[in-house]
Amino acid sequence: MKFFIDTANIEQIKTAAAWGVLDGVTTNPSLVAKEQGDYVQLLKEIVQIVDGSISAEVVAEDIDGMIEEAKFLASLHENIVIKVPFTPDGLKVTKILSDEGIGVNETLIFSPLQALMAAKAGAKFVSPFVGRLDDISHQGMELVGEIVTIFDNYAFETEVLVASVRHPLHVLEAALMGADVATIPFAVLEKMFKHPLTDIGIKRFLDDWKKAGKKM
Numbered sequence: 001m002k003f004f005i006d007t008a009n010i011e012q013i014k015t016a017a018a019w020g021v022l023d024g025v026t027t028n029p030s031l032v033a034k035e036q037g038d039y040v041q042l043l044k045e046i047v048q049i050v051d052g053s054i055s056a057e058v059v060a061e062d063i064d065g066m067i068e069e070a071k072f073l074a075s076l077h078e079n080i081v082i083k084v085p086f087t088p089d090g091l092k093v094t095k096i097l098s099d100e101g102i103g104v105n106e107t108l109i110f111s112p113l114q115a116l117m118a119a120k121a122g123a124k125f126v127s128p129f130v131g132r133l134d135d136i137s138h139q140g141m142e143l144v145g146e147i148v149t150i151f152d153n154y155a156f157e158t159e160v161l162v163a164s165v166r167h168p169l170h171v172l173e174a175a176l177m178g179a180d181v182a183t184i185p186f187a188v189l190e191k192m193f194k195h196p197l198t199d200i201g202i203k204r205f206l207d208d209w210k211k212a213g214k215k216m
Protein backbone atom coordinates (compact mmCIF):
# COMPACT_ATOMS: atom_id res chain seq x y z
CA MET A 1 0.00 0.00 0.00
CA LYS A 2 1.32 3.43 -0.91
CA PHE A 3 1.26 6.39 1.46
CA PHE A 4 0.93 9.83 -0.09
CA ILE A 5 0.87 12.99 2.00
CA ASP A 6 -2.07 15.35 1.43
CA THR A 7 -0.42 18.75 1.74
CA ALA A 8 1.48 21.45 -0.14
CA ASN A 9 3.52 22.34 2.97
CA ILE A 10 7.21 21.82 2.23
CA GLU A 11 8.26 21.27 5.85
CA GLN A 12 5.59 18.61 6.37
CA ILE A 13 6.61 16.87 3.15
CA LYS A 14 10.30 16.92 4.15
CA THR A 15 9.51 15.53 7.62
CA ALA A 16 7.33 12.70 6.32
CA ALA A 17 9.83 11.86 3.56
CA ALA A 18 12.58 11.52 6.19
CA TRP A 19 10.44 8.92 8.02
CA GLY A 20 10.85 6.72 4.96
CA VAL A 21 7.15 6.05 4.45
CA LEU A 22 6.29 8.47 1.69
CA ASP A 23 5.46 7.32 -1.85
CA GLY A 24 3.93 10.51 -3.19
CA VAL A 25 2.14 13.80 -2.57
CA THR A 26 -1.32 15.12 -3.37
CA THR A 27 -2.13 18.81 -3.54
CA ASN A 28 -5.32 20.67 -4.31
CA PRO A 29 -6.26 24.36 -4.70
CA SER A 30 -7.36 24.65 -1.04
CA LEU A 31 -4.08 23.14 0.25
CA VAL A 32 -1.99 25.38 -2.02
CA ALA A 33 -3.99 28.45 -0.90
CA LYS A 34 -2.72 27.88 2.66
CA GLU A 35 0.94 28.16 1.60
CA GLN A 36 3.17 31.10 0.64
CA GLY A 37 4.58 31.27 -2.88
CA ASP A 38 3.22 30.25 -6.24
CA TYR A 39 2.05 26.78 -7.21
CA VAL A 40 4.73 26.12 -9.80
CA GLN A 41 7.52 26.96 -7.36
CA LEU A 42 5.97 24.68 -4.73
CA LEU A 43 5.64 21.81 -7.20
CA LYS A 44 9.26 22.25 -8.32
CA GLU A 45 10.36 21.94 -4.69
CA ILE A 46 8.09 18.96 -3.99
CA VAL A 47 9.41 16.88 -6.91
CA GLN A 48 12.92 17.34 -5.55
CA ILE A 49 11.90 16.01 -2.11
CA VAL A 50 9.75 13.01 -3.07
CA ASP A 51 10.58 10.60 -5.89
CA GLY A 52 7.00 9.44 -6.49
CA SER A 53 3.66 10.47 -7.85
CA ILE A 54 2.88 14.16 -7.25
CA SER A 55 -0.72 15.23 -7.91
CA ALA A 56 -1.32 18.78 -9.17
CA GLU A 57 -4.86 19.98 -9.80
CA VAL A 58 -6.27 22.03 -12.68
CA VAL A 59 -8.55 24.96 -11.84
CA ALA A 60 -9.96 25.73 -15.32
CA GLU A 61 -13.52 24.50 -15.82
CA ASP A 62 -13.62 24.26 -19.61
CA ILE A 63 -12.03 21.48 -21.65
CA ASP A 64 -9.44 23.60 -23.46
CA GLY A 65 -8.45 25.38 -20.27
CA MET A 66 -8.10 22.14 -18.33
CA ILE A 67 -5.98 20.59 -21.08
CA GLU A 68 -3.74 23.65 -21.33
CA GLU A 69 -3.17 23.72 -17.56
CA ALA A 70 -2.69 19.95 -17.41
CA LYS A 71 -0.06 19.96 -20.14
CA PHE A 72 1.77 22.84 -18.50
CA LEU A 73 1.74 21.15 -15.07
CA ALA A 74 2.77 17.77 -16.54
CA SER A 75 5.67 19.45 -18.36
CA LEU A 76 7.18 20.49 -15.01
CA HIS A 77 8.25 16.94 -14.10
CA GLU A 78 7.64 13.37 -15.24
CA ASN A 79 6.22 12.40 -11.81
CA ILE A 80 3.42 14.96 -11.94
CA VAL A 81 -0.07 13.51 -12.26
CA ILE A 82 -2.99 15.78 -13.07
CA LYS A 83 -5.97 16.01 -10.75
CA VAL A 84 -9.12 16.51 -12.80
CA PRO A 85 -12.53 16.93 -11.13
CA PHE A 86 -15.24 14.40 -11.97
CA THR A 87 -17.51 16.29 -14.36
CA PRO A 88 -18.60 15.40 -17.91
CA ASP A 89 -15.91 17.73 -19.27
CA GLY A 90 -13.43 16.44 -16.69
CA LEU A 91 -14.05 12.94 -17.95
CA LYS A 92 -13.42 13.99 -21.57
CA VAL A 93 -10.19 15.62 -20.43
CA THR A 94 -9.25 12.43 -18.55
CA LYS A 95 -9.64 10.42 -21.75
CA ILE A 96 -7.63 12.90 -23.83
CA LEU A 97 -4.78 13.21 -21.32
CA SER A 98 -4.64 9.46 -20.61
CA ASP A 99 -4.46 8.69 -24.33
CA GLU A 100 -1.50 11.08 -24.53
CA GLY A 101 0.27 9.31 -21.67
CA ILE A 102 -0.39 11.97 -19.01
CA GLY A 103 -1.47 10.39 -15.73
CA VAL A 104 -4.81 11.58 -14.33
CA ASN A 105 -5.99 11.47 -10.74
CA GLU A 106 -9.79 11.74 -11.01
CA THR A 107 -10.77 13.72 -7.95
CA LEU A 108 -14.00 14.42 -6.05
CA ILE A 109 -15.27 10.85 -6.42
CA PHE A 110 -18.34 10.19 -4.27
CA SER A 111 -19.94 7.15 -5.93
CA PRO A 112 -18.72 3.77 -7.23
CA LEU A 113 -20.13 4.46 -10.68
CA GLN A 114 -18.19 7.72 -10.92
CA ALA A 115 -15.07 5.69 -10.13
CA LEU A 116 -15.98 3.09 -12.77
CA MET A 117 -16.48 5.79 -15.40
CA ALA A 118 -13.16 7.41 -14.51
CA ALA A 119 -11.40 4.04 -14.80
CA LYS A 120 -13.01 3.40 -18.18
CA ALA A 121 -11.78 6.83 -19.36
CA GLY A 122 -8.25 5.76 -18.43
CA ALA A 123 -7.61 7.49 -15.09
CA LYS A 124 -4.41 6.38 -13.33
CA PHE A 125 -5.99 7.05 -9.91
CA VAL A 126 -9.50 7.65 -8.59
CA SER A 127 -9.84 9.63 -5.38
CA PRO A 128 -12.90 8.78 -3.25
CA PHE A 129 -13.30 11.48 -0.57
CA VAL A 130 -14.16 9.42 2.48
CA GLY A 131 -14.12 12.13 5.16
CA ARG A 132 -16.51 14.37 3.28
CA LEU A 133 -18.95 11.45 2.95
CA ASP A 134 -18.67 10.72 6.68
CA ASP A 135 -19.41 14.44 7.24
CA ILE A 136 -22.85 13.99 5.67
CA SER A 137 -23.58 10.74 7.54
CA HIS A 138 -22.63 8.39 4.71
CA GLN A 139 -20.09 5.59 5.20
CA GLY A 140 -17.08 6.88 3.26
CA MET A 141 -15.18 3.61 3.59
CA GLU A 142 -18.07 1.61 2.12
CA LEU A 143 -17.48 3.52 -1.09
CA VAL A 144 -13.83 2.46 -1.07
CA GLY A 145 -14.81 -1.20 -0.59
CA GLU A 146 -17.23 -1.02 -3.53
CA ILE A 147 -14.65 0.58 -5.81
CA VAL A 148 -11.98 -2.00 -4.86
CA THR A 149 -14.47 -4.81 -5.65
CA ILE A 150 -15.44 -3.33 -9.01
CA PHE A 151 -11.85 -2.74 -10.07
CA ASP A 152 -10.90 -6.29 -8.99
CA ASN A 153 -13.91 -7.77 -10.85
CA TYR A 154 -12.72 -6.30 -14.12
CA ALA A 155 -8.95 -6.10 -13.50
CA PHE A 156 -8.81 -2.33 -13.97
CA GLU A 157 -5.29 -0.96 -13.54
CA THR A 158 -6.66 2.30 -12.12
CA GLU A 159 -5.48 2.69 -8.52
CA VAL A 160 -7.86 3.45 -5.66
CA LEU A 161 -6.48 6.47 -3.82
CA VAL A 162 -8.33 7.04 -0.54
CA ALA A 163 -8.60 10.81 0.00
CA SER A 164 -10.15 13.16 2.54
CA VAL A 165 -8.64 10.99 5.26
CA ARG A 166 -9.46 12.34 8.72
CA HIS A 167 -8.05 9.78 11.20
CA PRO A 168 -5.85 6.66 11.43
CA LEU A 169 -8.84 4.29 11.24
CA HIS A 170 -9.48 5.48 7.68
CA VAL A 171 -5.94 4.36 6.80
CA LEU A 172 -6.32 1.03 8.60
CA GLU A 173 -9.63 0.26 6.90
CA ALA A 174 -8.18 1.30 3.52
CA ALA A 175 -5.29 -1.15 4.04
CA LEU A 176 -7.63 -3.97 5.09
CA MET A 177 -9.80 -3.36 2.02
CA GLY A 178 -6.81 -3.48 -0.31
CA ALA A 179 -6.91 0.14 -1.45
CA ASP A 180 -3.78 0.97 -3.43
CA VAL A 181 -3.03 4.34 -1.84
CA ALA A 182 -4.10 6.55 1.06
CA THR A 183 -3.28 10.23 0.91
CA ILE A 184 -2.83 11.23 4.51
CA PRO A 185 -2.72 14.66 6.15
CA PHE A 186 0.42 15.28 8.24
CA ALA A 187 -1.54 15.38 11.52
CA VAL A 188 -2.96 11.91 10.83
CA LEU A 189 0.49 10.52 9.96
CA GLU A 190 1.73 11.80 13.32
CA LYS A 191 -1.17 10.08 15.11
CA MET A 192 -0.29 6.80 13.39
CA PHE A 193 2.99 6.76 15.35
CA LYS A 194 1.35 6.87 18.69
CA HIS A 195 0.67 3.99 21.04
CA PRO A 196 0.78 4.40 24.84
CA LEU A 197 2.31 0.92 25.29
CA THR A 198 5.23 1.93 23.04
CA ASP A 199 5.92 4.99 25.23
CA ILE A 200 5.53 2.96 28.44
CA GLY A 201 7.77 0.22 27.03
CA ILE A 202 10.58 2.64 26.13
CA LYS A 203 10.43 4.23 29.59
CA ARG A 204 10.53 0.83 31.32
CA PHE A 205 13.56 -0.36 29.29
CA LEU A 206 15.50 2.83 30.03
CA ASP A 207 14.56 2.85 33.73
CA ASP A 208 15.68 -0.79 34.13
CA TRP A 209 18.94 -0.07 32.27
CA LYS A 210 19.76 2.94 34.46
CA LYS A 211 18.78 1.18 37.70
CA ALA A 212 21.17 -1.65 36.88
CA GLY A 213 23.95 0.87 36.11
CA LYS A 214 24.68 -0.75 32.73
CA LYS A 215 26.87 0.96 30.10
CA MET A 216 26.76 0.61 26.29
Ligand code: G3P
Pocket residue numbers: 006026027028129131132163164165183
Ligand atom coordinates in the same frame (compact mmCIF):
# COMPACT_ATOMS: atom_id res chain seq x y z
O1 G3P B 1 -6.79 16.20 -1.49
C1 G3P B 1 -8.15 15.98 -1.50
C2 G3P B 1 -8.75 15.59 -0.18
O2 G3P B 1 -7.89 14.74 0.50
C3 G3P B 1 -9.29 16.71 0.62
O3 G3P B 1 -9.59 16.37 1.94
O4 G3P B 1 -10.09 17.03 4.27
O5 G3P B 1 -10.48 18.67 2.40
O6 G3P B 1 -11.96 16.70 2.69
P1 G3P B 1 -10.58 17.24 2.87
